[in-house]
Amino acid sequence: SQTIHQWPATLVQPVGSPLSLECTVEGTSNPNLYWYRQAAGRGLQLLFYSVGIGQISSEVPQNLSASRPQDRQFILSSKKLLLSDSGFYLCAWMTGDSYEQYFGPGTRLTVT
Amino acid sequence: GENVEQHPSTLSVQEGDSAVIKCTYSDSASNYFPWYKQELGKGPQLIIDIRSNVGEKKDQRIAVTLNKTAKHFSLHITETQPEDSAVYFCAATSVSGFQKLVFGTGTRLLVSP
Numbered sequence: 108s109q110t111i112h113q114w115p116a117t118l119v120q121p122v123g124s125p126l127s128l129e130c131t132v133e134g135t136s137n138p139n140l141y142w143y144r145q146a147a148g149r150g151l152q153l154l155f156y157s158v159g160i161g162q163i164s165s166e167v168p169q170n171l172s173a174s175r176p177q178d179r180q181f182i183l184s185s186k187k188l189l190l191s192d193s194g195f196y197l198c199a200w201m202t203g204d205s206y207e208q209y210f211g212p213g214t215r216l217t218v219t
Numbered sequence: 220g221e222n223v224e225q226h227p228s229t230l231s232v233q234e235g236d237s238a239v240i241k242c243t244y245s246d247s248a249s250n251y252f253p254w255y256k257q258e259l260g261k262g263p264q265l266i267i268d269i270r271s272n273v274g275e276k277k278d279q280r281i282a283v284t285l286n287k288t289a290k291h292f293s294l295h296i297t298e299t300q301p302e303d304s305a306v307y308f309c310a311a312t313s314v315s316g317f318q319k320l321v322f323g324t325g326t327r328l329l330v331s332p
Contacts, residue, residue, distance in 0.1 A: 139318055150324045151263070151308065158318075197262050206251040206312055208320055210262035 109134035113198050113211040120218055126171075126185040128214050130198030133179065138200040140181040141208065142173055145195040157181060193218045221246045221313045225323030233331055238299050240326045242309035243291040249311040252292045253320070254283060257306045267294070299330045 110133045120126060132138055142154040153166045155173035163173050170189060174182045181198055198211040222245040232238050244252075250271040255263035269276045269283045269292065276283050280299075285292040296303055306327050310320040 141319075151322045153319060156319060199262075201318060206318060206320065207253065207265060207268065209265060210255075213260075213262045215260070 109200070109209065111198060111200055111209060111211040113196075113214050115214060116212065117215045118217070120188050120216065122190055122218055123187050126183070126188050126192070126216070128183040128196055128198075128216075130181040130183075130211055131179055132181075132200045135179070135200065135202060137178060138202060140175060141199040141201070142181065142183050143197040143199065143210075145197060145213075147194070151197070155183070188218045190218050192216065221249055221311055221321040223309060223311050223321050223323045225309050225326060227326060228324065229327045229329070231329045231331065232299050234299060234301060236299055236330075238296045238303070238328055238330075240294045240307055240309070240328070241291060242293070242311075242323050243289075244311040244321075245290065246311070246313075247287070247290060249313075251312045252283070252285060253310050254281075254294050255308045255310070255322075257308065257325075259305075263308060296328075299328075301330050301332050304328055304330045 112131050139158050141156045143151045144154055145151050155163055155165055157163050157175045160175055171185050196214045199208045201208045225242045253268035254266050256266045257263040267278050267281050267283050269285050280297050282295045306325045308325050309323040313319040313321045
């Protein structure tokens with residue numbers, strides 16, 4: 108069966124510090140991968156999606172970036188965090204022939 | 220692009236009652252409509268979905284209905300239990316981009332014992 112992992116689970120970082128969040132998927136090949144951000148009590152904002160290694164599409168201009176160095180690994184990064192980057196970051200995967208998206212457990216980021 | 224509206228934003232029911240959450244979408248070309256349940260501090264969980272060639276789908280106490288003409292779909296939960304308390308999100312496929320989902324703003328369901 109397929110599983111999706113995210114780490115760390117929680118993170119507290121000062122403004123201006125770098126960020127690296129990791130997502131890995133097991134049990135499937137060539138998935139579409141997605142990064143979402145969820146502000147407290149709000150909906151899901153799509154940040155990036157990827158259909159293959161090295162292929163990244165950005166949905167919202169911001170100081171975040173994403174990379175996909177391996178088929179089942181998706182990384183969200185920032186060189187300098189802003190207070191507004193605080194939120195709950197969710198990774199999701201989808202098989203290429205289906206619209207069913209499955210989410211990971213999320214990373215709670217607090218920028219202080 | 221696709222736009223999904225979800226109502227109500229909060230819903231309080233007594234245990235055993237039914238709960239209905241409604242969503243409307245804007246693009247008639249959307250063809251897949253999932254529902255997610257998100258418990259506090261966790262990632263959303265896919266609980267049921269429906270495709271545009273089906274009008275209704277049921278899975279035990281939950282059901283989803285789709286009205287393509289009116290461009291709306293609904294989640295029905297019968298015999299609600301306290302463990303049904305969570306935030307529920309609807310979504311629709313975005314036809315302006317590659318296999319993306321557009322989400323509603325969520326409904327916080329509270330089931331009181």
